[in-house]
Amino acid sequence: MALSLRVSFWATLLSLPLGVFVAYALARWQFWGKHLLNGLVHLPLILPPVVTGYLLLLTFGRKGLVGQFLDDWFGIVLAFRWTGAVLAAAVMAFPLMVRAIRLAIEAVDPKLEEAASTLGAPRLWVFATVTLPLILPGIVAGAILAFAKAMGEFGATITFVSNIPGQTQTLPSAIYAFLQVPGGDGQAFRLVVVAIVVAMAALLLAEWVSRAIAKRISGR
Amino acid sequence: MTLSIALQHRFGDFALQAAFEAPPGVTALFGRSGSGKSTVVNAVAGLLRPDQGRIALGGRVLFDSDARVNLPPHRRRMGYVFQDARLFRHLNVRQNLSYGRWFAGTAGDAGDLGRIADLLGIGALLDRRPGTLSGGERQRVAIGRAILSRPQMLLMDEPLAALDEPRKAEILPYLERLRDELSLPILYVSHSVAEVARLATSIVLLEAGRVVTAGPATQVMADPAMAPVMGLREAGALISARVVAHEADGLTRLDSAGGPLWLPRLGARPGDRLRLRILAQDVMLATARPDGISALNILSTVVEDIRLGDGPGALVRLRLGDEALLARITRRSVEALGLQPGKAVFAVLKSVFVAQDSVGADAGAAPT
Numbered sequence: 001m002a003l004s005l006r007v008s009f010w011a012t013l014l015s016l017p018l019g020v021f022v023a024y025a026l027a028r029w030q031f032w033g034k035h036l037l038n039g040l041v042h043l044p045l046i047l048p049p050v051v052t053g054y055l056l057l058l059t060f061g062r063k064g065l066v067g068q069f070l071d072d073w074f075g076i077v078l079a080f081r082w083t084g085a086v087l088a089a090a091v092m093a094f095p096l097m098v099r100a101i102r103l104a105i106e107a108v109d110p111k112l113e114e115a116a117s118t119l120g121a122p123r124l125w126v127f128a129t130v131t132l133p134l135i136l137p138g139i140v141a142g143a144i145l146a147f148a149k150a151m152g153e154f155g156a157t158i159t160f161v162s163n164i165p166g167q168t169q170t171l172p173s174a175i176y177a178f179l180q181v182p183g184g185d186g187q188a189f190r191l192v193v194v195a196i197v198v199a200m201a202a203l204l205l206a207e208w209v210s211r212a213i214a215k216r217i218s219g220r
Numbered sequence: 221m222t223l224s225i226a227l228q229h230r231f232g233d234f235a236l237q238a239a240f241e242a243p244p245g246v247t248a249l250f251g252r253s254g255s256g257k258s259t260v261v262n263a264v265a266g267l268l269r270p271d272q273g274r275i276a277l278g279g280r281v282l283f284d285s286d287a288r289v290n291l292p293p294h295r296r297r298m299g300y301v302f303q304d305a306r307l308f309r310h311l312n313v314r315q316n317l318s319y320g321r322w323f324a325g326t327a328g329d330a331g332d333l334g335r336i337a338d339l340l341g342i343g344a345l346l347d348r349r350p351g352t353l354s355g356g357e358r359q360r361v362a363i364g365r366a367i368l369s370r371p372q373m374l375l376m377d378e379p380l381a382a383l384d385e386p387r388k389a390e391i392l393p394y395l396e397r398l399r400d401e402l403s404l405p406i407l408y409v410s411h412s413v414a415e416v417a418r419l420a421t422s423i424v425l426l427e428a429g430r431v432v433t434a435g436p437a438t439q440v441m442a443d444p445a446m447a448p449v450m451g452l453r454e455a456g457a458l459i460s461a462r463v464v465a466h467e468a469d470g471l472t473r474l475d476s477a478g479g480p481l482w483l484p485r486l487g488a489r490p491g492d493r494l495r496l497r498i499l500a501q502d503v504m505l506a507t508a509r510p511d512g513i514s515a516l517n518i519l520s521t522v523v524e525d526i527r528l529g530d531g532p533g534a535l536v537r538l539r540l541g542d543e544a545l546l547a548r549i550t551r552r553s554v555e556a557l558g559l560q561p562g563k564a565v566f567a568v569l570k571s572v573f574v575a576q577d578s579v580g581a582d583a584g585a586a587p588t
Contacts, residue, residue, distance in 0.1 A: 120323030
């Protein structure tokens with residue numbers, strides 16, 4: 001349980017900056033390969049999670065291209081570790097996060113950003129002082145969605161990092177494991193209740209934060 | 221500081237080819253919608269990259285397609301006031317006003333903010349949110365925000381077009397104060413002749429992407445060839461006059477190059493110079509000084525140019541010292557009076573508008 005929260009937290013936090021960047025690029029820039037990037041981001045949403053997990057294992061596994069490099073240079077191993085679960089959850093949650101943030105960015109009038117630039121603000125400043133505050137509700141919504149998705153991630157996680165108790169056994173994997181053994185229903189049910197409570201609390205919190213921010217930036 | 225512009229830009233069927241200079245003061249970029257005014261202003265601000273050309277302010281090159289110079293908007297130091305105020309709704313009025321000052325290196329200079337807020341009458345709004353302001357207030361905050369970014373020039377793209385008449389009347393005096401109290405050149409886009417007459421020191425007339433004429437406001441406004449572009453009802457010359465005295469019966473006497481004028485008591489002091497706008501359709505012509513007529517204001521002038529229209533009308537330009545007056549009469553009258561260049565005539569003025577007033581009193585029609 002604590003592991004699940006930790007995995008989801010880091011998955012959300014670490015993918016957030018990249019999510020905002022990709023969402024901004026997709027919403028505002030015209031560049032070669034834009035459709036390709038868009039497709040790539042959305043792929044985990046459409047592919048069977050097992051496939052995504054297997055692909056992660058191929059790339060980030062000990063013998064994988066990136067995995068070997070990380071191990072040799074930084075001593076970082078992802079496969080069959082909780083950090084790998086973070087990566088799997090982040091990849092699976094990324095499309096949802098990007099979609100929510102992209103919608104928020106597209107709702108910001110570029111004319112406001114133009115106005116800021118005529119007032120002397122360099123591009124990054126315009127983003128930090130105008131765009132970012134205005135899309136904050138979208139970012140919060142995207143982060144909560146991603147967190148919820150990460151909490152529920154199962155297929156890619158179990159393929160990539162397996163189901164090692166205390167190491168990589170997230171909430172869904174634990175429920176699955178309990179259901180595999182005779183008489184495990186009771187414990188599985190307890191975890192199901194926990195999952196529902198956590199999910200509900202996250203949703204309510206998201207709603208409340210979004211509303212508070214939206215009120216602050218409505219200009220009234 | 222003079223802004224020099226030479227541009228070529230094409231999008232779709234529309235081709236813009238404009239070259240002109242905007243001398244210090246208020247240069248009005250005048251033309252119908254779709255004539256390319258906003259394109260020119262956006263190119264000056266750096267929000268649009270023209271296909272070809274050169275834009276320079278004083279000695280500073282902002283854009284030069286040959287030399288491959290194209291400064292980004294934030295380095296051009298152009299204060300831009302948009303038609304839709306474009307205030308940052310997540311910031312309050314004070315933060316909106318201060319926004320540009322972060323980058324102008326004057327963040328600590330709070331006295332400036334107070335002075336500009338006073339000048340624009342927004343001192344009481346500083347802690348409000350943009351969403352709670354009226355359209356006129358919003359536009360005044362937008363103007364203040366642009367000025368406080370310490371620009372080298374102000375660009376105003378129809379800043380009053382989105383407002384109703386009372387709101388316009390609320391802002392115009394502030395714009396006049398800006399023009400008179402800050403020595404900041406202003407490029408002012410408008411399709412309202414009344415606004416242009418009141419604010420402009422020079423006029424650039426744009427039609428279908430081309431500059432039709434450019435020059436001092438008094439000259440352009442008195443050009444009969446320009447009257448159809450401005451709209452015949454709105455056509456009218458600007459003349460200057462000096463306040464002589466406030467007389468006992470409530471009239472103010474002014475002196476113009478064509479003789480004395482009387483207007484209902486003005487706020488101006490004796491000695492002040494005013495700019496008057498006289499609509500072409502409010503001028504009657506007579507070959508002899510009319511007698512037994514209620515009109516007070518009769519100027520002696522000389523016919524300079526006659527332009528016959530397609531219909532029954534004609535526009536006559538009359539010389540008034542080194543200024544000019546414009547009269548719209550019928551072709552029949554031109555023949556009946558035997559008007560031709562060089563002939564001395566009397567202009568009977570049915571009404572006179574105070575277009576610019578050195579003390580900032582409200583403009584209004586003054587029946588005479």
